[in-house]
Amino acid sequence: MANSTAFRPAAPRVARSWPSRRDVLGGIGGAALALSAGPLRGRAARAAGKFDGRRVVFASWGGAYQDAERQSYCVPFAEKTGAAVEQDGPVEVAKFRTMAESGAPIWDVVDVTDAMLYDAGGAGLLEKIDRAAVDVSRVRPEFVDEFGIGNIVWSYNIGYSTKVYGPDNHPRSWADVFDVKRFPGKRMLSSGPSPNMEIALLADGVAPDKLYPLDVDRAFKKLDTIKNDLIFWTSNSQSQQLLTDGEVVCGNILNGRAYDAAKKGAKVAIEWNQNIQSVDYLVVPKGAKNADVAMGLIDEMTKAENQAKLANMIAYSPTNPAAFSAIHQDIAPWLCTNPNNADKGFVINAKYWRKILKPLTERFELWKLS
Amino acid sequence: MKKPRALTPWRALRLAVCGLVAAMMLAPLAIVLTLSFSAAPFLTFPPPGFSLQWYAKFFADPVWMATLRTSVMVMIPSSLCASALGTAAAIALSRVRFRGASLLIGLLMAPLVVPVIITAAAIFGAFRVWGLYGTVTGLILAHTVLTIPFVLSTTLASLRMVDRTLESAALTLGATPWRSFWRVIFPLILPGVLSGLLFALVISFDELTVSLFISTPTVRPITVQMWSDVRGSVDPTITAIATSLFLFTLVVMLAETLVSRRARGRRPPLAALGF
Amino acid sequence: MPRGRWFWLAAPALLLIGAVFLVPVGWLLLRSLSDPRWGLQNYAAVFAHPVYLRVFWNTIVIAGSVTALCLLIGYPVAYTMAHAGERGRRFLVFVILIPFWTSLLVRTYAWLVLLQQNGLVNRVLVDSGLVAAPLQLVYNRLGVLIGMVQVQLPFMVLPLYAVLSRIHPRYGQAAATLGAPPVAEFRRVYLPLSLPGVFTGCALVFITSLGYYITPALLGGRQDLMIAQLILIQIGDFGNWGLAAALAIILLFGAAVTLALFYRILAARQRPLR
Numbered sequence: 077m078a079n080s081t082a083f084r085p086a087a088p089r090v091a092r093s094w095p096s097r098r099d100v101l102g103g104i105g106g107a108a109l110a111l112s113a114g115p116l117r118g119r120a121a122r123a124a125g126k127f128d129g130r131r132v133v134f135a136s137w138g139g140a141y142q143d144a145e146r147q148s149y150c151v152p153f154a155e156k157t158g159a160a161v162e163q164d165g166p167v168e169v170a171k172f173r174t175m176a177e178s179g180a181p182i183w184d185v186v187d188v189t190d191a192m193l194y195d196a197g198g199a200g201l202l203e204k205i206d207r208a209a210v211d212v213s214r215v216r217p218e219f220v221d222e223f224g225i226g227n228i229v230w231s232y233n234i235g236y237s238t239k240v241y242g243p244d245n246h247p248r249s250w251a252d253v254f255d256v257k258r259f260p261g262k263r264m265l266s267s268g269p270s271p272n273m274e275i276a277l278l279a280d281g282v283a284p285d286k287l288y289p290l291d292v293d294r295a296f297k298k299l300d301t302i303k304n305d306l307i308f309w310t311s312n313s314q315s316q317q318l319l320t321d322g323e324v325v326c327g328n329i330l331n332g333r334a335y336d337a338a339k340k341g342a343k344v345a346i347e348w349n350q351n352i353q354s355v356d357y358l359v360v361p362k363g364a365k366n367a368d369v370a371m372g373l374i375d376e377m378t379k380a381e382n383q384a385k386l387a388n389m390i391a392y393s394p395t396n397p398a399a400f401s402a403i404h405q406d407i408a409p410w411l412c413t414n415p416n417n418a419d420k421g422f423v424i425n426a427k428y429w430r431k432i433l434k435p436l437t438e439r440f441e442l443w444k445l446s
Numbered sequence: 447m448k449k450p451r452a453l454t455p456w457r458a459l460r461l462a463v464c465g466l467v468a469a470m471m472l473a474p475l476a477i478v479l480t481l482s483f484s485a486a487p488f489l490t491f492p493p494p495g496f497s498l499q500w501y502a503k504f505f506a507d508p509v510w511m512a513t514l515r516t517s518v519m520v521m522i523p524s525s526l527c528a529s530a531l532g533t534a535a536a537i538a539l540s541r542v543r544f545r546g547a548s549l550l551i552g553l554l555m556a557p558l559v560v561p562v563i564i565t566a567a568a569i570f571g572a573f574r575v576w577g578l579y580g581t582v583t584g585l586i587l588a589h590t591v592l593t594i595p596f597v598l599s600t601t602l603a604s605l606r607m608v609d610r611t612l613e614s615a616a617l618t619l620g621a622t623p624w625r626s627f628w629r630v631i632f633p634l635i636l637p638g639v640l641s642g643l644l645f646a647l648v649i650s651f652d653e654l655t656v657s658l659f660i661s662t663p664t665v666r667p668i669t670v671q672m673w674s675d676v677r678g679s680v681d682p683t684i685t686a687i688a689t690s691l692f693l694f695t696l697v698v699m700l701a702e703t704l705v706s707r708r709a710r711g712r713r714p715p716l717a718a719l720g721f
Numbered sequence: 722m723p724r725g726r727w728f729w730l731a732a733p734a735l736l737l738i739g740a741v742f743l744v745p746v747g748w749l750l751l752r753s754l755s756d757p758r759w760g761l762q763n764y765a766a767v768f769a770h771p772v773y774l775r776v777f778w779n780t781i782v783i784a785g786s787v788t789a790l791c792l793l794i795g796y797p798v799a800y801t802m803a804h805a806g807e808r809g810r811r812f813l814v815f816v817i818l819i820p821f822w823t824s825l826l827v828r829t830y831a832w833l834v835l836l837q838q839n840g841l842v843n844r845v846l847v848d849s850g851l852v853a854a855p856l857q858l859v860y861n862r863l864g865v866l867i868g869m870v871q872v873q874l875p876f877m878v879l880p881l882y883a884v885l886s887r888i889h890p891r892y893g894q895a896a897a898t899l900g901a902p903p904v905a906e907f908r909r910v911y912l913p914l915s916l917p918g919v920f921t922g923c924a925l926v927f928i929t930s931l932g933y934y935i936t937p938a939l940l941g942g943r944q945d946l947m948i949a950q951l952i953l954i955q956i957g958d959f960g961n962w963g964l965a966a967a968l969a970i971i972l973l974f975g976a977a978v979t980l981a982l983f984y985r986i987l988a989a990r991q992r993p994l995r
Contacts (some may be wrong), residue, residue: 119701123874138663139674166663171962267943268958307860310938313680323837323860340487340681434959441951442772444943445779461798464813470871471816474831477841481834491834491841510871527738531734538731554734559925559934561976563949564969567956568745571752571966591741595736645821653822654935669759672826680830696824 125158224357231412233331266328351421533595597642604638756963884918
């Protein structure tokens with residue numbers, strides 16, 4: 077169950093569709109390769125490697141995403157330090173937890189969702205990030221946690237069809253998306269409660285910094301107003317398809333998916349105002365055998381040139397703002413941590429969602445049914 | 447040639463329904479076949495132009511090829527196992543008469559009847575504990591269990607058609623039971639066994655739900671890759687794959703027809719599924 | 722050779738089904754009672770929130786509708802197959818078996834291409850002036866039913882056909898020469914004879930429909946959630962094996978009860994005919 081992502085408020089239904097980590101992240105076809113390449117070994121000839129003869133196990137979500145991580149992070153790290161980086165995965169909540177609880181994890185560095193970070197970090201299952209080994213100043217402060225360093229960011233955006241709307245008259249806020257008089261037609265949202273609660277509250281006039289704790293009743297009341305104009309997507313490709321084919325005129329779409337559609341020539345654009353961001357973190361499970369090498373690998377991952385390489389390969393936003401100097405012109409405008417876009421949005425409160433996701437999922441499904 | 451029949455209301459209704467069903471069954475297939483040659487990067491219909499790019503993409507992409515290889519590596523052993531086990535069980539169960547026999551048939555048919563999500567969740571849970579999760583062996587075992595019902599039913603149907611007096615005759619002529627079975631009965635049920643095998647091949651190749659649960663990115667059959675591709679971004683590559691798959695099964699079906707024609711002049715129509 | 726010895730030929734298949742099917746299902750049952758601790762709390766959770774019963778009801782309604790539709794269109798098709806000429810039969814067999822030969826996933830996407838607002842069907846309807854505005858044919862119950870009926874039809878038609886083709890040819894001939902079986906005769910003779918096929922087909926279609934999730938997820942609207950989707954959410958999003966297992970076991974129980982019910986009716990019906 078590759079990418080079943082338990083506790084993952086940020087990537088609602090997307091995640092429940094099993095192997096679709098890549099979905100969320102907006103991948104580009106392809107999988108399986110990441111793991112087939114054996115452990116990377118640094119150039120044996122170079123004797124001066126800091127971690128010569130050491131190994132480190134890197135676990136991620138497989139597919140094109142992990143392959144990009146391997147090429148952007150692991151290869152340079154192996155070449156510089158002489159350490160052998162082994163790829164493993166897919167990350168699976170239950171497996172990760174069991175492993176961490178055992179106290180003898182196989183994985184040294186794990187790519188986790190924000191919810192998994194807070195869950196495991198809170199339970200004392202993660203090593204603290206060694207700030208002597210990892211230069212956390214490279215990364216925007218909102219993506220630095222005691223137990224993990226943000227690796228990539230994606231965002232939920234207001235997407236719209238450029239067949240229907242021009243640059244001057246498109247929906248510019250979630251309130252516009254909820255305004256069926258000014259913007260008639262069907263609109264789409266993702267099919268889980270998150271981030272629909274935030275979206276509804278923003279549409280109802282709540283300021284982004286006043287969202288939490290979520291006024292769930294108010295959100296449902298707002299959602300009621302457009303209930304019959306909504307189509308809920310259960311996968312990212314569906315959100316692409318709905319917008320591309322004109323089944324909906326606007327609605328929630330991930331930045332990476334909108335980029336992918338537009339790149340292929342679809343009449344799709346996104347509004348950056350009120351974008352809602354979600355983060356993937358790199359963590360080290362408690363008791364990891366190669367924790368020192370792991371910290372070195374995480375440090376390598378925070379470097380601008382490596383993050384830029386990943387963004388160019390797979391269009392996820394870097395957490396290191398300096399990366400933008402090396403990101404292609406045609407990709408940069410689609411990334412949510414781009415300085416032009418980042419401040420128009422906010423990072424979803426995954427800590428808060430962790431507590432309410434289960435009951436709210438039940439309520440949200442019931443709301444949809446009735 | 448018979449004289450044309452009158453168009454009574456009942457006949458008209460039947461023809462209308464058959465026409466509707468034919469349209470309903472064929473329309474998606476026609477769409478898939480057409481879109482596989484589309485020049486557009488989306489599933490737009492009608493396609494703006496002709497192109498073979500999706501076939502090229504499919505056959506050139508190492509990931510698609512790797513998952514295709516996995517599918518074949520699972521499909522062949524599992525359908526052979528299912529055929530052997532299913533045929534043996536069918537023979538046994540057609541010969542023993544005791545109260546539990548139909549219960550045992552029900553048990554062997556269960557993977558077909560039980561909603562597949564249950565099977566998938568159950569096998570996933572057990573395989574994780576047994577270390578079979580994400581292995582080719584695990585996929586082979588699961589697909590074998592899922593395809594045994596098809597082999598069992600086709601073979602049982604064939605066995606029902608076989609005249610048992612033939613075997614008795616062979617026995618009275620002094621052949622051993624084993625020999626009389628192999629020389630007399632087995633050739634007669636061979637078409638049923640073969641159509642079971644072919645069903646098993648196709649079902650295994652197209653199986654998604656259970657594979658989705660028990661495969662990992664390293665060991666991933668092509669259907670799971672298609673599913674994850676569809677979840678990510680849709681382009682007509684999946685229609686090219688589906689078309690290739692369809693052509694493959696068409697060839698298999700033709701082969702089956704030829705084999706069964708050679709093996710027997712007339713065989714019960716639709717022994718295929720043994721109903 | 723004593724009859725009993727043949728039985729051992731069935732042993733390998735039974736062992737395998739036992740190990741790879743029965744034991745895992747048993748394990749699932751155990752899990753529903755023991756995860757995260759022993760007790761009935763997972764079953765209590767199913768009944769504690771109305772969403773689960775709603776979705777079970779939804780699942781039954783959808784599976785029931787699919788079964789009814791399959792029977793409604795499958796019966797005439799099976800009848801035609803059973804009493805048609807060789808060529809007609811071959812064509813119908815080919816058509817009915819198509820779902821086995823094409824990927825479920827890709828076909829579902831083909832339905833989207835056909836049925837959406839700007840899809841082929843709507844364009845034909847609008848261009849021909851039959852409707853003024855495009856119809857909502859997908860992302861609702863209708864879409865789910867169309868998609869599921871197409872996949873499930875073989876499981877209705879094949880058992881029906883098997884029974885109908887065994888009904889004495891005289892009826893078939895009578896039907897053919899008369900053009901239609903007189904309604905009374907159909908009701909009194911043909912229909913009762915075909916009932917075993919009807920029951921088998923309905924049982925098979927209904928029970929397998931209970932476990933669907935790809936089709937409702939892609940073709941359905943907000944009200945078309947089925948229980949398999951909830952099971953996936955529980956395992957995939959929450960890693961909540963206990964609740965997922967409880968939902969699956971309740972579904973399995975429902976399927977078993979349905980099957981038993983169908984067989985009971987079938988057995989009761991067959992007795993007087995013997």
